Amino acid sequence: MPQTETYNDQVVRLFLLAAAIWGVLGMAIGVFVAAQLAWPALNFDTPWLTFGRLRPDHTFGVIFAFGGSALMGTCYYVAQRTGHTRLALPRLANFTFWGWQLICVLAMVTMPLGLTQSKEYAEPEWLIDLLVAVVWVSFGVVFFATLARRRIKHIYVANWYYGAFIIAVGLLHIVNNIVMPVSLTKSYPVYSGTVDAMVQWWYGHNAVAFFLTAGFLGMMYYFVPRQAQQPLWSYRFSIVNFWALISVYMWAGSHHLMYTALPDWVQSVGMAFSILLLMPSWGSAANGLLTFNGAWKRVASDPAAKFMVIALVFYAAATTEGSLMAVKTVNSLSHYTDWTVAHVHSGAIGWVAMITIGSLYAMAPRALGRPAMHSRRGMEWHFWLHVTGLVMYVASMWTAGVTAGLMWRATDSSGTLIHPFIDSLIAVRPFYLIRFLGGLLIVAGMVVMAWNLWHTAADARARLIKPIPVPIPEPEPRQMPAPVPARA
Amino acid sequence: MAKGYKYFEAIEKHAGKLAIFTAIMVSIGGLAEITPLFVEAHSITASAGVKPYDPLRLAGKDIYVREGCYLCHTQMIRSLRAETQRYGAYSVSSESVYDRPHQWGSKRTGPDLARLGGKYSDEWQRLHLLDPRAVVPQSNMPAYPWLADEPIDSKDSVARVRAVQLLGDPYSAEKIAAAPAALEGMTAMDALVAYLQGLGLPAEVAEDPT
Ligand code: HEM
């Protein structure tokens, strides 16, 4: 290998830009649909602006466009840094960027037009699904080809998670989307009824597991030690957690279908495995948090690290809550209510968004050839806006969910139901307003981040960046545990 | 280092092995839970008294999907007393065998619709879809005025019936031949209301001799 090999950060920068834009857009749509629930006049009697058509745009926008772009960008960054090698197959890597953006635009445009499979988190129609499959396989090829040419013998933990994320999501996507096309814009799934529900929630739950959890754990395992400037708390612990997490998660999908027509044994298996899941979930959260041990002073003065710490706390909280909600008696109250929405967003805004934002703040200056982010105050502002909005969102939806759940089951002394359905809606409408306000704060924070990144990228925009050389000669090949990621 | 580590080390230093073991580990759970359901699915189809959607209702169901009604409404009454009291008998597997995709839903911003059929008149349903707040002032359901002027494309609808027939849902040749006439002059509103009025239909299930 020539002495002059450099990291390929070009494609990383593109994904960074995309993540910032989709983040603002996806969450802004979230705020808009939140407003529609509070003020239905905002549906404007216009087909493509109605709640039912825009809500999938919110979920697709934040999960696949924002989260997906951030995951792919950091994945390429991390695989190079932890392997001391340049990204393999640069043209294919560029194709994954443009392909993924095309998919996101197509999906975000066609869903409001009413083209949907109605499977949550897998709404786009079959043509887009085919494109997803092609881009996803290419992503896997670039990632594993990069691992194959690494110079560090041990594959660092972060890459196991990114690898599992790529493999599992590919598998889930293909199995869940087997359909019979009727025309270019309409298809019917080969599964129906109960089987379709089980396949869909096996997919839906594991999209949470491998997209919203494993992928972001990959991010966490690299950027947390990087930001704490010390090695992972326990390397061996992360091995146990990894294998436990990926094998247990796949069993738990049926906790989305408690007390439904799904056979009882599947529900019970789902419940048991969901409780088991607590262990690897807490394991990863603890491993991340303990990595900051001894560096807490630095955390207080480093907004990126603060985002990571709160993200880990919310990861532990959301998984604890999830395991609780998977207990059948608890689920009988929480299912179908805003409690689920509160759980979703303490995972999504607390864990997913915060670990992403923390990692982007950690990665951006390095990928953009700057010593630090443009504005520290901007980062501080973002942190407080985000956390305040998050607390408003989760607290209000949790209250709304429990309120509605209790009202639905309340009976008087003769055993008849007390509340007509509409009463529960009237009771939760004020909380929809609080959620909307919390969402506004969160989006405001995202705009601050986009502004901050834009200025941090001044050199990149002027094309002044010098590529960063890969550290060669090779490090000690028998290093164990795998070395702390190279300082960029 | 613990003894067990050396087994793991072999995987950790080899990208291909890591990928293969990961793929195996993630496949087990799904296979174990879904395969038995596939086997069971056959017996459900055979014994149920539920009929496939006639062409108009199928078109209505597709509009239900298109408009995202499932994001606020469930069609799955759980086997809990508070639910059966409010919505009627709990839902069973054989009722949704012709639902492609299923419409069980996961969020009740509005009430469950699994046993909606016959609860209101067609006229009520129309008014409610045109302007929910004219009927229930506190509702936050969107209005769907455009459905009333949207004609059903009968050629496309027949293609859709043929597609689900190919997937195994039983439709007779006569039924398909009669479809264009049945869809003549129908609007999206007619189709959606027909679909809603067919939901649950305990009478039809009871009628069936099997
Ligand atoms: C500005 C912040 C956000 C706001 C205001 C917001 C608002 C909303 C609203 C109103 C819904 C519909 C709830 C319902 O149907 O009752 C929703 C659903 C959802 N959102 Fe968000 N959201 C935000 C951020 C996020 C983020 C960052 C993610 C993921 C990374 C996310 C993921 C989801 C998911 C997965 C659902 C579906 C939940 C379910 O089906 O139970 N959201 N959001």
Ligand code: HEM
């Ligand atoms: C140990 C880990 C976890 C367990 C056991 C768990 C369990 C659950 C349960 C029981 C539900 C309710 C299903 C229902 O009643 O409809 C649920 C919903 C959900 N959870 Fe989790 N959860 C976990 C972690 C997470 C994390 C970290 C996220 C990250 C964002 C997340 C995202 C979601 C989403 C998006 C849904 C809503 C699905 C829908 O109805 O559309 N979960 N989870």
